[in-house]
Amino acid sequence: MPAGPLRGTIRVPGDKSISHRAVMLGALAIGETRVTGLLEGEDVMATAAAMRQMGAGAAKHADGWRIHGVGVGGLLQPAMALEMGNSGTSTRLLMGLLASHAITAAFTGDASLSRRPMGRVIEPLSRIGASFTPSPGGTLPLMMTGAPVPVPIEYRLPVASAQVKSAVLLAGLNTAGITTVIEPVATRDHSERMLRGFGAELEVEELDGERIIRVRGEADLTPQTIEVPGDPSSAAFFIVAATLIEGSDLTIENVGLNPTRAGLIDVLRQMGASIEELNAREVGGEPVADLRVRHAALSCIAVDPALAPSMIDEFPVLFVAAALAQGRTVTRGLDELRVKESDRLAVMAAALTAAGARVEETADGLIIDGTGGEPLRGTANARVKTHLDHRIAMSLAIAGLASQAGVEIDDTRPIDTSFPGFIPLIEGLRHSS
Template identity: 55%
Template sequence: MSSHGDPIPMTSSACGPLSGVAEVPGDKSISHRSLILGAMAVGETTITGLLEGQDVLDTGKAMQAFGAEVINHGGGSWSVHGVGVGGFAEPDQVIDCGNSGTGVRLIMGAMATSPISVTFTGDASLNGRPMARVTDPLALFGCQAVGRAGGRLPMTLVGAADPVPVRYTVPVPSAQVKSAVLLAGLNAPGETVVIEEEATRDHTERMLAGFGAEISTEVTEEGRVITLKGQPELKPQHIDVPRDPSSAAFPVCAALIVPGSDVLVPNIGLNPTRAGLFTTLREMGADLVYENEREEGGEPVADLRARFSPDLKGIEVPAERAASMIDEYPVLSVVASFASGETHMPGVKELRVKESDRIDAMAVGLRAAGVTVEDGPDWWTVTGLGHGNVPGGVTCASHLDHRIAMSFLVMGMATQKPMSVDDGGPIATSFPIFEALMGGLGADIQRGG
């Protein structure tokens, strides 16, 4: 069952060449953060290009519940009248974050150092995901959390009335955990320090600096040491959200495996902490080029041109690259199915605690479709069959996971027999125009069992 209604079965069949311009939605990570930091600034923040998927809309509703004025002006243009750091009001109702792990964890961090009590919940998928990885460091500030067994939602957080600054080493690479601690540190006195041994997406640090926070990053023997001075007055900003590289992954990967394809995906954010997939695809021999490289709003941006690549080769994906492409491994595994040889993907244990166990979900579906997959606790290997040799012809479980659903639908565009998913409804959480956009390029995706 999808996160917001009845299941929506979908089937994708082999199609002719994909061609045209793929205008993918705004970046989800930056969209979440722009609403949250806009709510913590004093004055009006304006946003263009906001991703209007359900995940981000749920974050906007949460900021309204905390007392900010959030206005949708249409066409991806929004404004947020913020209440300032420490200015959050206690919500009257439970905060429902739907399917969004990013949303709930960032919001928990933002409210953890205000003297308010907030109860969080979500859909069945989100309520099954572990929250201790965030609530444990937030407890160091003085925030208390009470939830279901295993640190799961629904959960009530009681923010610290007298927060103290924290020095915290992130135990696993996670931009969500790092960001939650930094957002909590905004309303703590003194300096909050976060240390990460492996670099993760740095949108929070870039955006905090843009809003006027005193924040610095130093690379030491400990890793990346991020220091934030607490209790600033954040200044409202105008944010032009770049297009989401995680969404761009789907038309790009589809173009690489469908014969004759030539697709342009404009205005894609190429933050080095997010662009690992595109680097990996090029190492596999993909015809993928960056055009019109530039910088917008402190983020590197380019237009991506992807063309059919019949001679893809399996590779060893460096483990240290995992954090920069963690959400893209499902669709990478699809591309690897059409390559020749083994694609080995180590250092990916984080995939087991996403919206679903993404390694297991993809491995089960790929095997059913005729592809050999081996996997362990933090690695998996896909043995490709080469272009034109992947059988397909099965229905795969999406496990309430948008990226699993989209990955198998991309796969069906080049398999010998159609590929189906039991529920494509969750796609709306991150990429609500996926069907229309892919259909406009020439894909054949149909609804119905």
Template identity: 60%
Template sequence: MTASAALRRTFAPRGSLRGTVRVPGDKSISHRAIMFSALAVGESRIEGLSDGGDVASTAAAMRAMGARIERGPDGAWTVSGAGVGSLLQPEAALDMGNSGTSTRLLMGLVASHPIRATFVGDASLSRRPMNRVAVPLRRIGARIETSEGGRLPAIVEGIVPALPQSHRMEVASAQVKSALLLAGLNTPGVTEVIEPAPTRDHSERMLSLFGAEIERDGPAIRIRGEAELRPQHVIVPGDPSAAAFLAVAASIVPGSDVTIADVGINPRRTGLYDALKAMGADIAFENPRELSGEPVADLRVRHAALRGVDLPPEAAADMIDEFPILFVAAAFAEGTTRTTGLAELRVKESDRLAAMAEGLAAIGVRVEEGEDGLVVHGSGGEPLSGGGEISARLDHRIAMSFAIAGLHARKAIAIDDMSPVETSFPAFEATLDSLLEKAAA
């Protein structure tokens, strides 16, 4: 990998990948660990926190609202909070950077506190829809002003006491669910959220860990407000979404054998690995165990011949963030992979369906773009033609996906800007280098 200009990178074959590595702490869990620790009375310790820019945005926002958050020399974080209901008025706008999770969850948190906060973000985040959380939060009494199209900048003026509600969600979304549960923490009585389909349950697991009264009854999750959270020692597992890029790299590059240690295997986060196994990937979850209420394992992935599959729409909920790298795996499979039900990918950090269709075509993959999915015709394991330059569109997952494709291509693949990767996996290139160097040793 070389850099011909700042932030522009090229990726080309350098042999197989071998060795054991770690990936950053799970982003979803890291956001919640900071927020819940800041709402607990006392000092919490967090190990394995994600070092990406998105989680840094959450930490900065919680500091601005009164929490003390510090990183120790051992890399662990301590967070001192004063309890639910104790948030202070921020003196300036809360800059969410590129983090949609930070924005939506914190809008929910602020909505039931007697403060007023302005949320801003970068160009990519400012294009993403926020009405999905603004509309139900208005029902509890919060005043929320968004920019045209329900986007950032947005102003949230919380209400105390907020009105306990039963929220029946129209679209399955862990972010919306979590925002409503966070609002319920400082709302008297019981807040209920009814999901149309199950979504990742990191909020429920961690709220229970911190001592909140929360229960699930079928599709309904209920939380009792005016909660008293207790400080905890949280160990954050490796991010399965970050591990996905290395898993696909090992799957498509001949001779590879990679172990990714301490990865979260929450059942609502393993959809990508289930899909890869259905395609014939050699993936094993070794040494399964539990850390801080979350299931964890070491992922061992070896090169294997992949085959195309038809993924049903219901697969989307458990792997929506991993579809860009799934499309790369499909590009190396034998036969055709078909996907539908992915309209949500059009309102992520970029229009990921359009970005992947355009990029795959540019490196020699036959691909068809539909309204809510892609059809990808694979190479049967042969290297892609490669060449050309990919526009990452300010999207970390697009950038990393095409970087992986370059590891098994006839001509190097250039990525116009790898800087968005800082939001989730700052050591991405260094981690790849370490696996490639071990293979060459």
């Protein structure tokens, strides 16, 4: 039988994007930055370890994390390879950071990360003057040497990517003059907000539907006190679960609602979800609220491709919601999902089909015919492959809650990269209801 209702109040771990950036920018400020709510998953810990290797302090204390910065331009040559684990964000942002420092570094990662393309970051950073020796196919392991005299560039993003944008802006911090990034499609803007918070001179201009972002180099960053809001990508799994499971009434406290990240909430509301924002406030330049989510019947929609950048990581769990909605949900423009930790379109199509959903895979999206609220069949006696992808694993755990026989997945360990304690939190909610 499907799980009992999810009721009560929870908090999800701190926002991963903001946590990465808090550690990196804290390491570039001169003095002590204090961070509460930092996500202590493996990805962010990889960033912290890398910054320690390059001379910054990053340690957990009773009252949160303290980052002791070395100043822009003050990073030291790392003695060993920078081990990135599974973290594409750590890798791409740190490549940007190092591109304008005259030091050499080797980047390594796990099997999944070592398949992910780095060419989209290498291309603009090479223009700044950094040099790269990647593995064949432009992947990790990779060796890079930052530019001794970095050159400011103007770079138009060929593909919407917050990571590429952030890498170029971070390179610009230690580059004399103005570094410019042009975004034809707006992506998450945590880097811009936090750079301003740390005192960088950064301007954003809207022109002919594009965002033009300029940062002045040779910046002096000032240490900050940062409270990291709850990660909306982590909250997404519980929002969908409470929506799908009858009788649920769940409050998720302190969720970051940056408009460049909140696409899933907009889409679920269009489908009929009951998501109420309580105690809306602003923390450290980021909008935050508590979300009360109650069970609601969902209807299909055609998801606007323009929303994709604001919810790119939430599509796997949206596919689960669509599988139980009334009617046919169509998604398009999701080519980016094929080069994440796994090919998320192919993997979710196969997994949901195995669990009893009706799914058609297209070149750039999925078409899903929902059950109209009836639970999925589940996957009795069969383990579904997650391909070492944390978001696939968590999405399928939610599909399991909304199924008759449950969904057994092959490996839950990758979940710790972004959401330590995910499984116990679900179990606790189920047993307390």
